[in-house]
Amino acid sequence: xxxxxxxxxxxxxxxxxxxxxxxxxKEKIMRDFGVELEVRHVLEKDxxxxxxxxxxxxxVSCDIENVVKDDKISVVAEFFGGIEPARTFLLxxxxxxxxxxxxxxxxxxxxxxxxxxxxxxxGAGIYFEASCGGGVxxxxxxxxxxxxxxxxxxKGIVNGTTNYILSNMSEHGSDYAETLKEAQKLGYAEANPxxxxxxxxxxxxxxxxxxxxxNKRVPYTSIYxxxxxxxxxxDIKFGKEFGLTVKLxxxxxxxxxxxxxxxxxxxxPDDHPLAKVSGAFNGIYVVGDNVGELMFYGKGAGDLPTxxxxxxxxxxxxxxxxxxxxxxxxxxxxxxxxxDFVSEYFLRLTVKDETGVLSAITGILGKAGISIDSMVQxxxxxxxxxxxxxxxxxxxxxxxxxxxxxxxxxCVTEINSVIRVEK
Amino acid sequence: xxxxxxxxxxxxxxxxxxxxxxxxxKEKIMRDFGVELEVRHVLEKDxxxxxxxxxxxxxVSCDIENVVKDDKISVVAEFFGGIEPARTFLLxxxxxxxxxxxxxxxxxxxxxxxxxxxxxxxGAGIYFEASCGGGVxxxxxxxxxxxxxxxxxxKGIVNGTTNYILSNMSEHGSDYAETLKEAQKLGYAEANPxxxxxxxxxxxxxxxxxxxxxNKRVPYTSIYxxxxxxxxxxDIKFGKEFGLTVKLxxxxxxxxxxxxxxxxxxxxPDDHPLAKVSGAFNGIYVVGDNVGELMFYGKGAGDLPTxxxxxxxxxxxxxxxxxxxxxxxxxxxxxxxxxDFVSEYFLRLTVKDETGVLSAITGILGKAGISIDSMVQxxxxxxxxxxxxxxxxxxxxxxxxxxxxxxxxxCVTEINSVIRVEK
Numbered sequence: 001x002x003x004x005x006x007x008x009x010x011x012x013x014x015x016x017x018x019x020x021x022x023x024x025x026k027e028k029i030m031r032d033f034g035v036e037l038e039v040r041h042v043l044e045k046d047x048x049x050x051x052x053x054x055x056x057x058x059x060v061s062c063d064i065e066n067v068v069k070d071d072k073i074s075v076v077a078e079f080f081g082g083i084e085p086a087r088t089f090l091l092x093x094x095x096x097x098x099x100x101x102x103x104x105x106x107x108x109x110x111x112x113x114x115x116x117x118x119x120x121x122x123g124a125g126i127y128f129e130a131s132c133g134g135g136v137x138x139x140x141x142x143x144x145x146x147x148x149x150x151x152x153x154x155k156g157i158v159n160g161t162t163n164y165i166l167s168n169m170s171e172h173g174s175d176y177a178e179t180l181k182e183a184q185k186l187g188y189a190e191a192n193p194x195x196x197x198x199x200x201x202x203x204x205x206x207x208x209x210x211x212x213x214x215n216k217r218v219p220y221t222s223i224y225x226x227x228x229x230x231x232x233x234x235d236i237k238f239g240k241e242f243g244l245t246v247k248l249x250x251x252x253x254x255x256x257x258x259x260x261x262x263x264x265x266x267x268x269p270d271d272h273p274l275a276k277v278s279g280a281f282n283g284i285y286v287v288g289d290n291v292g293e294l295m296f297y298g299k300g301a302g303d304l305p306t307x308x309x310x311x312x313x314x315x316x317x318x319x320x321x322x323x324x325x326x327x328x329x330x331x332x333x334x335x336x337x338x339x340d341f342v343s344e345y346f347l348r349l350t351v352k353d354e355t356g357v358l359s360a361i362t363g364i365l366g367k368a369g370i371s372i373d374s375m376v377q378x379x380x381x382x383x384x385x386x387x388x389x390x391x392x393x394x395x396x397x398x399x400x401x402x403x404x405x406x407x408x409x410x411c412v413t414e415i416n417s418v419i420r421v422e423k
Numbered sequence: 424x425x426x427x428x429x430x431x432x433x434x435x436x437x438x439x440x441x442x443x444x445x446x447x448x449k450e451k452i453m454r455d456f457g458v459e460l461e462v463r464h465v466l467e468k469d470x471x472x473x474x475x476x477x478x479x480x481x482x483v484s485c486d487i488e489n490v491v492k493d494d495k496i497s498v499v500a501e502f503f504g505g506i507e508p509a510r511t512f513l514l515x516x517x518x519x520x521x522x523x524x525x526x527x528x529x530x531x532x533x534x535x536x537x538x539x540x541x542x543x544x545x546g547a548g549i550y551f552e553a554s555c556g557g558g559v560x561x562x563x564x565x566x567x568x569x570x571x572x573x574x575x576x577x578k579g580i581v582n583g584t585t586n587y588i589l590s591n592m593s594e595h596g597s598d599y600a601e602t603l604k605e606a607q608k609l610g611y612a613e614a615n616p617x618x619x620x621x622x623x624x625x626x627x628x629x630x631x632x633x634x635x636x637x638n639k640r641v642p643y644t645s646i647y648x649x650x651x652x653x654x655x656x657x658d659i660k661f662g663k664e665f666g667l668t669v670k671l672x673x674x675x676x677x678x679x680x681x682x683x684x685x686x687x688x689x690x691x692p693d694d695h696p697l698a699k700v701s702g703a704f705n706g707i708y709v710v711g712d713n714v715g716e717l718m719f720y721g722k723g724a725g726d727l728p729t730x731x732x733x734x735x736x737x738x739x740x741x742x743x744x745x746x747x748x749x750x751x752x753x754x755x756x757x758x759x760x761x762x763d764f765v766s767e768y769f770l771r772l773t774v775k776d777e778t779g780v781l782s783a784i785t786g787i788l789g790k791a792g793i794s795i796d797s798m799v800q801x802x803x804x805x806x807x808x809x810x811x812x813x814x815x816x817x818x819x820x821x822x823x824x825x826x827x828x829x830x831x832x833x834c835v836t837e838i839n840s841v842i843r844v845e846k
Contacts, residue, residue: 022571137568140567146560147455148448148734276699290730292725294720295718298717298718299715302715305714308571311571312568315571
């Protein structure tokens with residue numbers, strides 16, 4: 001039987017989960033895929049983690065040369081996260097002709113071309129199923145199941161932390177700050193939550209997914225980004241009256257060859273397949289021009305779910321002589337981005353509770369060519385009222401212009417929030 | 424560039440859709456996958472179909488020898504459906520070393536070992552993504568994304584016709600016979616609808632999915648089967664009061680090495696990911712011991728969605744020298760089936776509207792060790808009432824035994840329906 005040596009770089013949560021799966025499924029993988037996977041080396045400075053997993057310490061070090069120089073290692077899985085030393089180590093490994101497997105979305109979205117070039121030189125493979133959607137096999141699906149399609153749209157809930165926070169706000173009516181604190185206490189959010197709540201993590205993932213889907217590099221820097229910290233419990237409550245649920249969405253569209261790529265909190269209809277993706281789950285909705293709508297759903301993080309995706313890549317790499325190539329990635333960077341995209345908008349305003357106010361506001365919107373789909377008005381205190389609108393489709397620039405006119409209108413006390421609506 | 428010759432056997436709905444995709448995406452597939460696909464021969468007796476697609480009639484015949492003898496054809500896609508002549512033709516093609524692609528679930532579930540043996544002899548490949556779930560890439564997901572898992576459970580809505588009927592009954596309150604007639608008029612159901620409504624189509628698909636998932640052959644004849652024709656609008660209405668939605672489910676479970684495989688209408692909670700899979704969509708829910716819950720959703724039929732899955736297999740086969748093998752399929756047939764499986768049950772009874780009836784019935788259930796989860800009672804006419812229960816977990820045999828006691832009880836006028844509940 002074919003025997004393939006593996007190295008694991010790091011024994012954090014996912015690294016440890018991967019090791020446990022490789023051990024517990026060793027026999028199964030031999031039986032079903034005809035390959036014996038042997039973990040020959042582990043890079044980890046905290047040896048207690050290796051001891052806890054029962055790994056012989058003779059296999060553990062901090063020196064990447066122990067991996068690079070071992071000819072029997074042909075697949076290297078990286079769990080460090082962040083750019084360095086992951087980048088340097090993986091480049092060294094690829095140059096030695098070993099295939100890499102990673103869940104590192106930040107590294108991958110920022111340095112894919114460099115890694116791909118190194119892999120191309122030696123014929124090694126690059127696998128990154130675990131970089132997007134945790135255990136959800138979305139990379140395989142985009143690359144190996146949609147070949148007869150032009151992908152028109154991706155709409156994903158790809159960050160479990162923000163989805164947990166928004167789901168909890170929605171279910172329990174608690175506010176953002178309180179829910180974030182709770183999530184931090186439970187380990188669902190980091191002490192510094194910015195990478196998640198400000199949407200950076202989602203932009204890295206959307207960059208990878210969009211590049212695959214559109215077969216052009218979509219740099220994460222080209223992705224418009226808004227986080228969830230401004231979403232209030234009032235927005236969620238008004239949304240419910242319109243039959244809408246708020247989610248942090250990673251959206252990219254190919255509109256007549258122009259790419260639109262955005263990460264922002266958005267309302268979706270309660271009956272959209274993504275609306276039921278709650279808590280730490282991820283859901284990725286894909287539209288192809290031939291296959292139509294597809295959706296993929298599963299756990300977006302965690303030792304064993306993400307470890308499952310890593311092991312899937314390891315088995316894939318270990319059983320194939322020809323590795324996958326992404327020919328586009330070195331060649332074409334998407335140039336044509338559409339800033340003035342079309343959307344619907346949820347708009348919540350505090351206004352003076354006077355005769356003629358509604359007419360003045362709808363007048364401003366009407367003059368800008370923005371039609372109103374639905375409206376809710378609530379009386380407030382101190383002679384004020386709240387108006388919430390959902391518009392029909394308009395362009396971002398048109399809406400922004402109308403918004404500045406609303407801001408200047410004497411009857412408008414405050415523009416409380418603007419959230420895009422994706423139907 | 425690598426050039427691969429293709430043959431299409433049949434130009435029905437999916438065959439024509441496949442041809443259209445191969446033509447319209449020819450350039451894309453060359454650019455992204457480095458292979459030129461050329462349709463070199465088509466088997467079809469109705470030449471008008473070939474003319475409609477613009478296929479040169481010199482490439483069209485009814486003779487499989489034209490395919491077998493063409494050395495430049497290396498991938499053959501079959502669209503005949505049914506057993507013959509598909510079986511004979513595909514065996515001939517495999518023996519000539521050509522890979523096959525099929526959406527033919529009946530043939531595949533009945534003759535997989537024979538086809539696999541023929542493929543093994545010549546090193547050809549067998550691809551059947553389109554056989555289950557239409558455009559949904561569930562075969563790839565089970566075989567190439569879950570390698571590090573033992574699959575514990577599959578729960579699928581895999582038949583669009585029955586899902587269309589049940590969704591419509593639920594949404595419009597129309598009865599079964601009326602909805603079936605409507606579906607036939609719209610082309611969603613066949614004139615003889617038995618293959619769909621009696622659950623045969625779902626058992627073929629579940630046989631294929633379970634064999635892959637459990638890595639043992641699960642013959643369709645080992646699958647317990649009930650169709651949807653007994654589901655009434657009253658069941659659906661009572662289900663709604665319990666927060667349950669009825670679906671025709673294809674379920675298989677691996678319970679401590681014993682396989683349970685069933686196709687039957689079942690209630691699922693309204694908030695289960697499958698409950699929102701409506702109309703002609705398919706949804707397949709998979710639980711792996713490491714990855715946890717996954718769900719795959721998309722169009723279960725149609726020229727272009729199913730054609731998309733076929734083209735995906737064609738590209739996969741055309742770009743690989745090493746074809747996929749399923750080592751288990753010739754070797755191990757699952758032997759250990761569990762007949763006395765555990766489920767919850769929805770039970771609807773017409774009873775005499777008298778004092779003591781409820782106590783008598785709950786007494787019978789209680790004596791059998793069956794606990795009641797929830798209950799609704801409705802007064803009827805002529806001194807009768809309707810009782811609807813949802814039980815807690817019990818075994819099929821226990822429930823069947825209690826049911827025969829209920830049937831014999833003087834206070835029970837009729838047992839209207841029994842529908843399993845899957846939570």
